[in-house]
Amino acid sequence: MDDDLEKIETTLLLEGIFRRYGYDFRKYSYASIRRRIWHRIHLEGLPNVSCLQEKVLHDPEVFKRLLGDLVIPVTEMYRDPEMFLSFRRDIVPHLRKLPFVRIWHAGCSTGEEVHSLAILLEEEGLLDQSRIYATDINENALEIAKDGIIPIDRMKQYTKNYQAAGGGRSFSDYYDSDNGGVRIKPHLRRNIVFARHNLVTDSSFNEFHVILCRNVMIYFNNQLRDQVHRLFYESLAHEGILIVGAKESISFTPMSDRYETFNDRNRIFRKMR
Ligand SMILES: C[S@@+](CC[C@H](N)C(=O)[O-])C[C@H]1O[C@@H](n2cnc3c(N)ncnc32)[C@H](O)[C@@H]1O
Known part of the structure; x- marks a missing residue:
């Protein structure tokens, strides 16, 4: 009974957020949303979901704090x-045949994956004929991404990742020290467009040769995941590539039979029909 009541309260909170602020979390996975909401309830010193709803609706600052909990920027x-190794070896040769390459990086967070791809394309001599559209719902994350800022304490791990992804140069050639942090060199960002886009409420905005959406749909329920897969299918060119996260799949989505598996281990699929 208490569980039922909490579900009602959560539904009302998410409905209120949608109507008041336009952010639609109504079809996110309940278990994950519930954890995030309780995290905020404890931090605000509140007793239950209804009390959080009252605060969120009346105080945009509380909403901002909750929003920060609901969007998970880990990257x-x-x-x-x-996956990047496979991109370099198996996908790049196909992209070379195109006069111009459009890539959509959906749910790019603070841009680490986008910058990784830009470096890879630069090394393969493809960056000038490519444009990466990098989008996210989280404006704070996009600001960090636009500045190309990376926490310095992560660079050791990232250098290892870069090498494991087939990078053969000195990784430090790609960033400058900046105020105790590091910043990706501006020339690597020349063909990246960062923009706010909500996968739940916004529609397609171009036709792409590659779409990467990794570790985003894991937070959606099945209905929303299927909706977003339809959006990606409609946004991909014929033989376009879709890449999802390491723990994700396109099986059991309505679009699964329209793709062939390009690389199962790395969750890379190619649109065939
Ligand atoms: C866990 S991060 C994954 C970042 C990156 N793709 C990666 O795999 O490292 C999930 C991202 O999805 C974004 N996100 C969540 N819901 C979204 C939505 N409806 N539309 C666009 N982005 C969304 C979050 O803001 C967050 O930056």
């Missing part, structure tokens, strides 16, 4: 290095 450079 890293060359996350799953083997």
Whole structure:
């Protein structure tokens, strides 16, 4: 009974957020959303979801704090290095045949994966004929991404990831020291467009040869995941490549039979129909 009541309260909170602020978390996975909401309830010193709802609706600052909990910005450079290795070896040769390459990096967070890809394309001589559209719902994360700032304490791990992803140069050639942190060199960002885009409420905005959406749909329920897969299918060119996260799959989505598996281990699929 208490569980039922909490579900009602959560539904009302998410409905309120959508109506008041336009952010739609109504079809995110309940278990994950519930954890995040309780995290915020404890931090605000509140007794239950309804009290959080009251605060969120009346105080945009409380909403901002909750929003920070609901969007999970965790990312890293060359996350799953083997996927980037496969991109370099197996996908780049196909991209070379195109006069211009459009890539959509959906749910790019603070941009670490986007910068990883830009470095890879630069090394393969493809950056000038490519444009990476990097989007996220989280404006704070996008600001960090636009500045190309990376926490310095991560660079040792990222250098290892870069090498495991097939990078053969000195990784430090790609960034400058900046105020105790590091900043990706501006020339590597010349063909990246960062923009706010909500996968739940916004539509497609171009036709792409590659779409990467990794570790984003794991927070969605099945209905929303299927909706976003339809959006990606409609946004991909014929024989376009879709890359999802290491623990994700396109099986059991309505679009699964429209793709062939390009590289199962690295969750790379190619649109065939
Ligand atoms: C865990 S991060 C993954 C970042 C990166 N793709 C990676 O795998 O390292 C999930 C990202 O998805 C974004 N996100 C969540 N819901 C979204 C939505 N509806 N539309 C666009 N981005 C969303 C979050 O803001 C967050 O930056």
